[in-house]
Amino acid sequence: MPLRAKVASSVSRTAAALSRAAGRGDGSVIGGWIGLKIDPDLLAHLAAGRAIALISGTNGKTTTTRLTSAAVGVLGPVATNSFGANMPTGHTSALAKAGSTPYAVLEVDEHYLAQVLEATEPKVVALLNLSRDQLDRAKEVSMMAQLWRAALVRHPSIRVVANADDPMVVWAVTPPTHPGGQVVAGPSVTWFSAGQRWQDDSWVCPECGSPIARAEDQWWCSGCPLQRPTPHWVVEDDGVVDPYGNWHKITLQLPGRVNLGNAATALAVAAEFGVRPTDAVGRLGTVASIAGRYAQVVRDGRNIRLLLAKNPASWLEAFDMADHAPTLLSINARDPDGLDTSWLYDVDFAPLRGRQVLITGDRAYDLAVRLDVNGVPFRHVHTFTDAIAATPPGRLEVIANYTAFQDIRAELDRVN
Template identity: 85%
Template sequence: MPLRAKVASSVSRTAAALSRAAGRGDGSVIGGWIGLKIDPELLAHLAAGRAIALVSGTNGKTTTTRLTAAAVGVLGPVATNSFGANMPTGHTSALAKAGSTPYAVLEVDEHYLPQVLEATEPHVVALLNLSRDQLDRAKEVAMMAQLWRAALVRHPAIRIVANADDPMVVWAVTPPSAEPRRADAPPVTWFSAGQRWHDDSWVCPECGGSIERVDDQWWCTGCPLRRPEPHWVVEDEGVLDPTGAWHKVVLQLPGRVNIGNAATALAVAATFGVRPTDAVSRLGGVASVAGRYAQVSKDGRNIRLLLAKNPASWLEAFDMADDAPTLLSINARDPDGLDTSWLFDVDFAPLRGRQVLITGDRAYDLAVRLEVNEVPFQHVRTFAEAVAGVPPGRLEVIANYTAFQDIRAELNRVL
């Protein structure tokens, strides 16, 4: 690297280490921020010479990134932003901290994907899904798909691993008719992990026609856009690869959605030449992802933490949670988004019949939504009060970003 980049990288690592030593976080943001101030091209310099995978989407990015890094790790050391700092500052910090590694797997905020594509020139990009998120500041879903589409047209040589079940992703990957995909461009690798949340993809982004669905198939009623045939498919408790071979997936992470994330990881790793038989055993070593899915024993309760930030992820959280007492916590601070109206897009009916407790800065917003959904609940002011209010055994905790971090802090444990 140029001398300026070497200095910037060294300062980035030092700043991140000081942040960790001072207990101010893991340093993922401050280290990269300072490094980029010294050398605005630092991310590009750090990315040069590495085979990089980018993972982006509204939901599942952090978990899929961890699983992909584990799978690609069959080949050698992998740099990754494992704590979820998914903007260029976090990418810069992760690569600087890792030093010289042949591979990197980076989670990318969906808004920043075009910028990170330009800086890193990745080997492959995995596109998971698109749905509404942080309504007060995030782009409308079709606008995000258009942003991705325009960026991918500018990078025709990049390999793409994409979700065949999400019409918005399929459209984003499909070049406009005026700019057809180049003949020498790598073919898209499609995976099918299912899509339980459909409410952001009833209207075709190409022509405005309606999207029809029957079983696992979907198609537009007004134009040729339709579900492509997937190469990687979740089947039962495993994954079918493009050869038709089935691989059992044994994870420590709950829910069918994480088998889908595992399928994505195997598909991405395969673009690096990793055989599924070599990668699949690595996936079972991932037990917690930045505290998500972590299980903690406290006062006779087995507490499991689940992060849910928008309607689609709450639907998946309900699927992952056991039929047990459940604490819901909602904040609306800056990282969460200030608009909580999305709560009315979530169907809380699956919680009927279990003990439900609510807390957080916006617990009353949640209370109104549960009243409308006819789900009985108890309001508690602290996490300790919630633990004391349930019998010994399992306690499921579902919270959005800052509420999740508040609860981790109350547990007084690094997960």
């Protein structure tokens, strides 16, 4: 690297270490921020010479990145932003901290994908899904798909691993057609199928505006040729079928069928690096918790499991993961969460009927109104400690959005 980049990288590592030592966080943002101030091209310098995979989408990025890192780790050391700092500052900090690893797997916020593509020139990009998120400040879903499409057209040599079940992702990966009928060159694509439980953001074709029709696991546009492509990797029962028709049993410590889909994506990305599924599947089972997500803690006779849910699609998956047990819901509306809680009305809370439900958080009353509309009985508690006292010994499921999740993690860390 140029001398300036070497100095910036060294200062980045030092700043991150000081942040951790001072208890001000893991340093995954401040280190990169300072490094980029010294050398604006530091991310590109740190990425040079590495085989890189980028993982992007609205939901599942952090988990899929962790699983992919484990799978690619068959080949050697892997740099990754394992704490979820998924913007260029986080990528810079992660690569600086890792040193000269041959491989990197980076989670990328969907809004920053085009910028990170330019800086890192990755070997492969995995596109998971697109759905509504943080309505007060995030881009509308079809606009996000347009930005992805424009970015991929500028990088036709990149290999893409994409979700065949999401019409928005399929359209974003499909090269546009010029008015004269000439198709623009696009990237090579490996398709995976993991199902799409949340479909409320893909009823209308992004190409022509006609309704999207569905039957079983297929979908197609009723007005143009856009349709579900044939997937190469498919979740089947409790395993994954690879492009050669071989079935691989997946044994995960992570709950829910959605994580089988994340595992399929990880295997597909690792295969682009030359990793055989038979070598990678065992490593997927070593992943137990990702930045506190899915973590289980025992306190006062309660086995507490933490699930992060930030938007309608992820709440739907969280209900699928949670056991039929007392459940605490916590909602905040601070800056990292998005200030608009109207998305609660897009979530069907009916699966919670019949279990003990408690609510807390800064916006617990918004949640109370929503649950009342859905006919779900609940009890409001002011603190996490009150929630524990209000539930019997045994399993306690906790589902929370970003800052509410971090508040509860901090409370558990203080006690344990």
